[in-house]
Amino acid sequence: MKLASAIVALVVLLAGALWWVGQMAPESPIEVENARVRLVPGGGPMAGYMEIRNHSDNVIRLVGAASPAFGNVMIHRTIVRDGRARMQHQSDGVRIVPGDSAVFKPRDLHLMLMQPRRELEVGDQVEIVLQFEDIAPAEWPVAFTVVPVTSQ
Amino acid sequence: MAGGVHGRAGDIAVSLAVTYIRDRATLALTIALAALLAGCADEGWHGKNITGLMPELEFTLTDENGNAVTEDVFAGRPVAMYFGFTHCPDICPTTLARLAAATRRLPQSVSEDLQLAFVSVDPARDGPEQLDEYTGAFSDRMLGLTGTQKQLQALTRRYRITYGYDEPDANGDYEVSHSSAVFVFDAELEPRLMLLDSLEVPQMVEDLERLLTKP
Numbered sequence: 001m002k003l004a005s006a007i008v009a010l011v012v013l014l015a016g017a018l019w020w021v022g023q024m025a026p027e028s029p030i031e032v033e034n035a036r037v038r039l040v041p042g043g044g045p046m047a048g049y050m051e052i053r054n055h056s057d058n059v060i061r062l063v064g065a066a067s068p069a070f071g072n073v074m075i076h077r078t079i080v081r082d083g084r085a086r087m088q089h090q091s092d093g094v095r096i097v098p099g100d101s102a103v104f105k106p107r108d109l110h111l112m113l114m115q116p117r118r119e120l121e122v123g124d125q126v127e128i129v130l131q132f133e134d135i136a137p138a139e140w141p142v143a144f145t146v147v148p149v150t151s152q
Numbered sequence: 153m154a155g156g157v158h159g160r161a162g163d164i165a166v167s168l169a170v171t172y173i174r175d176r177a178t179l180a181l182t183i184a185l186a187a188l189l190a191g192c193a194d195e196g197w198h199g200k201n202i203t204g205l206m207p208e209l210e211f212t213l214t215d216e217n218g219n220a221v222t223e224d225v226f227a228g229r230p231v232a233m234y235f236g237f238t239h240c241p242d243i244c245p246t247t248l249a250r251l252a253a254a255t256r257r258l259p260q261s262v263s264e265d266l267q268l269a270f271v272s273v274d275p276a277r278d279g280p281e282q283l284d285e286y287t288g289a290f291s292d293r294m295l296g297l298t299g300t301q302k303q304l305q306a307l308t309r310r311y312r313i314t315y316g317y318d319e320p321d322a323n324g325d326y327e328v329s330h331s332s333a334v335f336v337f338d339a340e341l342e343p344r345l346m347l348l349d350s351l352e353v354p355q356m357v358e359d360l361e362r363l364l365t366k367p
Contacts, residue, residue, distance in 0.1 A: 038241070040286070042238055044239045044277075045325075047242045071323075072325075078243045083331055084329055085332035085349065086328075087327050110242045113241070
């Protein structure tokens with residue numbers, strides 16, 4: 001009987017501890033999925049695509065990005081109007097409201113990755129640091145996978 | 153009071169009439185739209201049929217091997233031509249990759265003759281070597297072409313397309329605006345079809361197969 005009480009007490013204590021630890025571990029405020037760089041040969045700029053989910057309670061803003069693999073990274077959007085295509089620098093960044101996501105995809109938002117510093121190959125991992133406003137920490141390093149230029 | 157009622161009745165009558173006219177207009181618009189859509193559906197193209205609307209292909213440019221070439225380089229074979237630049241990381245590779253994928257999915261009898269061409273409207277950055285490396289990433293049968301501004305303008309004006317350059321940034325990088333559609337010319341080098349950038353691979357395959365299948 002004493003043993004049974006001890007076991008029950010132990011189980012309750014463990015459950016409580018688990019719950020407490022669960023409460024302690026904060027949910028990541030953002031999540032980045034399907035991060036990829038489409039390989040373009042010839043030393044020209046490449047495009048980075050991904051989906052950023054905002055799990056936080058705040059409106060956040062992606063304001064910039066940097067990478068050791070590229071000399072310069074900009075946030076661009078492709079605009080097609082009257083059969084004419086051009087790229088637009090997103091100088092105000094990209095705003096993501098709570099519970100929403102920003103999708104960077106072909107013919108739309110993309111990271112413009114300029115001046116590649118080394119020869120990349122399909123399958124390589126490239127680190128790109130995403131810079132946010134209204135979120136801590138402000139800098140989020142993300143591993144992007146290099147995919148073939150023919151992938152969509 | 154009576155006037156008020158009258159007025160109200162009048163208002164209702166007017167409002168009914170307006171609704172009626174609006175409905176009629178909506179109906180007319182719907183019919184027109186349906187007819188238009190039916191027309192498109194009858195025609196059956198996903199892209200835009202430009203048969204007879206523009207002059208035949210004609211140019212003098214430099215190819216990716218550094219040779220001066222004219223439209224004769226494609227003579228007797230159909231060609232799908234895209235105007236872009238290699239420092240275009242998003243829409244150019246997306247469209248060229250779709251075009252190359254569509255070409256690979258065509259029946260061999262249709263695809264064996266089809267040539268692909270990438271015309272760079274950014275000759276300052278796109279020399280033959282750069283073009284060769286770029287086009288090779290998409291398809292062996294894609295020929296890179298560029299030229300002087302005069303040569304490029306002579307070609308783009310024939311197809312009523314424009315291109316332009318933004319001011320360079322601090323690094324000397326600049327953006328180029330360009331046409332977003334693929335122009336398809338038949339074996340006689342007559343312009344036949346514009347494959348819009350919004351088309352997916354299966355739609356490109358259907359259009360190309362329909363246009364290029366020999367009777």
